[in-house]
Amino acid sequence: MKLLREPLVHFVIAGVVLFSAYAWLNGSRPASDGVEPVRISAGQIQWLRQTYSSQWLRPPDANELQGLVNDLVNEELLAREAQTMGLGEDDTIVRRRLAQKLKFLVEDTSRLAEPTDAELRQYFEANAARFEDSPRVSFTQIYFNPETRKDAAEDAGLVLAGLSANAGDDGAELGDRFLLEAEMRQVDRQAIANAFGDEFADALLTSQLGKWVGPLKSGYGTHLVFVSARDPVRKPAFEAVRDEVIAEWRRESEQKVSADYLARLRGKYGVELDDSVKAQLEPLPAADVLMR
Known part of the structure; x- marks a missing residue:
């Protein structure tokens, strides 16, 4: 083997x-x-x-x-x-x-080379973050439409100040109509990113719990957000994700074999670029060039 x-x-x-x-x-x-x-x-x-x-x-x-x-x-x-x-x-x-x-x-x-179970477990431990369950977030958001407001961010800031002074107010009627639900429960990061964008999703993963925060930007406009719960990242058992682990191992192995082969071909044939071509190209790391 x-x-x-x-x-x-x-x-x-x-x-x-x-x-x-x-x-x-x-x-x-x-x-x-x-x-x-x-x-x-x-x-x-x-x-x-x-x-x-x-x-x-x-x-x-x-x-x-x-x-x-x-x-x-x-x-x-x-x-x-x-x-x-x-x-x-x-x-x-x-x-x-x-x-x-x-x-x-x-x-x-x-x-042709299949990993042993021990090798798969070692790969799983070395790349644990790839197989972790995404944290799930429960939150409420208030939307401020930039197309109907002169300054949506400023309006959001004023509403935030009022909500901070009146902690019991849920703020449900303080924003604009929005096509998504105002309250979402147990939603993972990818689902949040799909709906609102990566920047918004990342902000929710680090926002203070039990407090209105913002303004936050999404693909729709401006929001205030109240994160009520956030589950921690969970590491699954190896047995539960074994198929994913072997798929990742194979994908990475194929990429490495391909990169090594291309490196040998570059050594065998050589690659020359005209000076005029070099001037138009951004320099790339060798690994990125070989993987393309």
């Missing part, structure tokens, strides 16, 4: 996969005149059958299979001649497709 996680092994496996795929699709053969003939393998026939069956929910009959083979041969002939003529050079679509296929092959090699 340890050997399978070594980056060098990933690259070797990727090379084997690429070579095998090429051999499977094209066969190995130069003809006597130096031109390689188009060959159709049993694997390709099986692929044609499976593709047809997936689309039409039945296998192809003899005539249909012959038509599929003819289409495949024609496609290979046209693709080969187009390549010979250089039609794929400087073609954005062709370049992206080839790059995408290689990227998928490289990322697939990371899936």
Whole structure:
């Protein structure tokens, strides 16, 4: 298992996969005149059958299979001649497709290494914050519409002063009509951010409990907020989030394998930018460049 996680092994496996795929699709053969003939393998026939069956929910009959083979041969002939003529050079679509296929092959090699339960637990502990339950907040808000008020923030400040002087006042009738509920209970941060924005959500997670605060800005305008309860962050048991942990582990492994492979390709081929290009680009950390 340890050997399978070594980056060098990933690259070797990727090379084997690429070579095998090429051999499977094209066969190995130069003809006597130096031109390689188009060959159709049993694997390709099986692929044609499976593709047809997936689309039409039945296998192809003899005539249909012959038509599929003819289409495949024609496609290979046209693709080969187009390549010979250089039609794929400087073609954005062709370049992206080839790059995408290689990227998928490289990322697939990371899936050959499966983590042990102990490794997953170690990953879970090292990245505990990713799997914590978001704190839940219960709050009441008063909305001040900037489109109908001369200075919504100033009006909110005046109302806040009155609420602070009269702690028993719930303030329900002091604001403007709002399309969302004035009172929300046990709402997590993401739900608050979806409704009001990230800045508003973060403010609620740090606002003083049992006291009107503000003005706070949202995507709608200005608010005063009274946070009545806030549950602490809860760390779940490993068993409860094991599927999430392994999904994150795999995603991170794929990214690392891809970044390592791209770093090796940069070393192999080199990358040069014209001075005029460099002047137009913001400098990026190497890791960000490799992950793109």
